[in-house]
Amino acid sequence: MASRGLAHVNIIANMLLGAISGSAAASASAIGGVMHKRMVDEGYDPELSAAVNISSLRRGWIIPPVIFSSFILWPVRRGFYWNLIRGRLYSRYSGRSAL
Numbered sequence: 001m002a003s004r005g006l007a008h009v010n011i012i013a014n015m016l017l018g019a020i021s022g023s024a025a026a027s028a029s030a031i032g033g034v035m036h037k038r039m040v041d042e043g044y045d046p047e048l049s050a051a052v053n054i055s056s057l058r059r060g061w062i063i064p065p066v067i068f069s070s071f072i073l074w075p076v077r078r079g080f081y082w083n084l085i086r087g088r089l090y091s092r093y094s095g096r097s098a099l
Contacts, residue, residue: 006042007052010035015059024057 010031018027032053039049 006035006039006044007048010039010049010052011056011059014053014056018057018059028053028057 013031013035014027017031018024021027032050035053036046036049039052040046
């Protein structure tokens with residue numbers, strides 16, 4: 001029996017692509033076309049692979065593209081995450097607080 005790691009990757013990838021594009025059909029064809037063969041090669045049943053892909057399509061509709069870009073893409077562009085990591089490393093190796 002295969003581990004369920006690829007099924008989780010399929011769900012997350014469908015969710016993110018559906019949130020970016022807003023189209024379940026585009027997400028199904030793009031992610032499903034790549035993941036189905038890989039999941040079958042790893043030992044998944046073809047029916048389970050198709051069911052995971054189809055059932056994860058609706059997750060992208062829950063996250064509108066505006067919310068996705070506001071909470072994920074905007075902080076990355078502004079360097080928020082890099083500044084957070086840099087501050088943690090500074091405080092760890094200098095012995096002083098970064099704040």
